[in-house]
Structures are given as structure tokens and as C-alpha cells.
Amino acid sequence: MNILEVEAVTKSFGGLRAIDDLSLTVRSGQCFGIIGANGAGKTTLLNLITGYASPNTGSIRFDGHVVTGLPPYELCRRGMGRSFQIVQPFAEMTVIDNVMTGALYSRNGRGRSLAQARTVCEQALELVGLTEQANDLAGSLTIGRQKKLELARVLATEPKLMLLDEVMGGLTRGEIEDCIATLERIKDTGATIVMIEHHVHVITRLCDHVFVLDFGRALFEGTPADVIAHPEVIQAYLGKPQETQS
Ligand SMILES: Nc1ncnc2c1ncn2[C@@H]1O[C@H](COP(=O)(O)OP(=O)(O)OP(=O)(O)O)[C@@H](O)[C@H]1O
Numbered sequence: 001m002n003i004l005e006v007e008a009v010t011k012s013f014g015g016l017r018a019i020d021d022l023s024l025t026v027r028s029g030q031c032f033g034i035i036g037a038n039g040a041g042k043t044t045l046l047n048l049i050t051g052y053a054s055p056n057t058g059s060i061r062f063d064g065h066v067v068t069g070l071p072p073y074e075l076c077r078r079g080m081g082r083s084f085q086i087v088q089p090f091a092e093m094t095v096i097d098n099v100m101t102g103a104l105y106s107r108n109g110r111g112r113s114l115a116q117a118r119t120v121c122e123q124a125l126e127l128v129g130l131t132e133q134a135n136d137l138a139g140s141l142t143i144g145r146q147k148k149l150e151l152a153r154v155l156a157t158e159p160k161l162m163l164l165d166e167v168m169g170g171l172t173r174g175e176i177e178d179c180i181a182t183l184e185r186i187k188d189t190g191a192t193i194v195m196i197e198h199h200v201h202v203i204t205r206l207c208d209h210v211f212v213l214d215f216g217r218a219l220f221e222g223t224p225a226d227v228i229a230h231p232e233v234i235q236a237y238l239g240k241p242q243e244t245q246s
């Protein structure tokens, strides 16, 4: 079943076509990677899908319904869980209270007691490995842990589709490995994920489908192996091949 269908979507900012007649389909259970150079339109695409921006033309179907132009809170309620490229937790609130915002203002949030919401949050924190930090202030976390908190907040909305904007951005190699392991555990729960990612090795390890965005259009689409087999894609949009990176 297709959980997400983006059809012929265009988004212009003045004279710039940030997304240009773009179509893509995500199946349930897939881990769908989106790569592309800085400014290719990745975040804009995520904003269009999650309701933070409206397309000029085209349509978006989610979970069997046309959702084009619906606001973010409505899409969250329907099961879209989105993380942000620049994480901004409530620094003065504890880790678990940050995650509670996800659990209470989401798809199943309204019908929940505080105790039920807390259980959902504890499970999310355990999945990302932040149980011991549950009562720490979010502002005191390292960037690696703040990214995990962002994942936990999304998980607590119990999304049908997770959309992640560069969760590995700004992390050290060790933190990236840790984050890959976390995402593998999330995948094992049967999650459907769309992830924007710069690191090739992250895409090849986690994703079963890769979409290469170039100036708002599809440059190439296929399995990670297909993408790796196209050195010009790697060269132009991801820097040097992984083995030669310093
Ligand atoms: N609100 C906006 N107003 C005007 N131009 C915008 C706006 N948002 C994005 N753009 C432009 O649209 C293009 C795509 O930007 P976008 O942020 O989607 O790229 P990206 O692929 O996410 O880049 P990065 O890898 O740096 O995160 C860029 O040229 C950007 O300057």
C-alpha cells in the first residue's frame, strides 16, 4: 500500500522553482531516503508534505486521502510525524516533558490520560536510549542526545509515517553510528520512514529506496546500490565517495 503520493507538485519562491513538477511514491514499511545538494529543495519538499508550506500546483495523498494544503497540526493528527533540521527542544523543560508534548498533541493524544501518555513517552525514550536522561533539562543535552530527543518526540506521536530532516546533521562519527543503531531499532518496529540525509553510508545502511533531488526535480531514483553505481550522482551531490573521504 502507498502511504504517501506526491503528484506533480511545484513550489515557487518568487522566480525560483524550489520544487519543480515533482512526483514520488512511498510505500508502507519503506525507508525512503532523499539526497541532494544544499539548496536542492529537500526541506521545502518536506515542508510541502507536512503542511508547513502549500504547493502552487499538484497534489499530495497521505494514507488514502488528499491532504494538499492541510495545516501541520491536522497532518500530525492524521499520523505524519516530522523532525526538524534545526532541533529546538524546550530547553527549560525536562526531556520527558518535551516528549509529552508529542504524546498529548497528536493522533491518539486527545483520548489519553496523562499516565497513558507517560507510558508512550517512556517507551519512546527507551527506544532512542534516553531513559536515564528522562528528568534532565533538554537544554543540558549534547547535540547527539538532542537529536535523539527529537526522534523520541516524533515517536510519541505514534506516526504512521516519520519524516526526518537530516537527523545526523552536526553529529560526530560516533554519534552517527549511535543514531544509525537507533534508527535500525525504530525500523524494526515496522515504522515507515522518509529521511533526508547527506551521508551516503547512512543511506546505504538504512534505506531501501533513494530519491536524488536536483534543483527541485528528480535526478535519479532507485535502490542504494543503483545510486552507488552512479558515481556522477555521488560526485555531484554527495561529495567524494565514502572510501576516499578524510
Ligand atoms: N521561504 C523561502 N523563501 C525563499 N526562498 C526559499 C524559501 N525556502 C527555501 N528557499 C529556497 O529554495 C531552495 C531550496 O531550499 P531548501 O531549504 O528546500 O534546500 P535543502 O535541499 O533543504 O538545502 P540544505 O541541504 O541546505 O538543507 C533554496 O534555493 C532556498 O534558498
Ligand SMILES: [Mg+2]
Pocket: 042, 043, 044, 085
Ligand atoms: Mg534542508
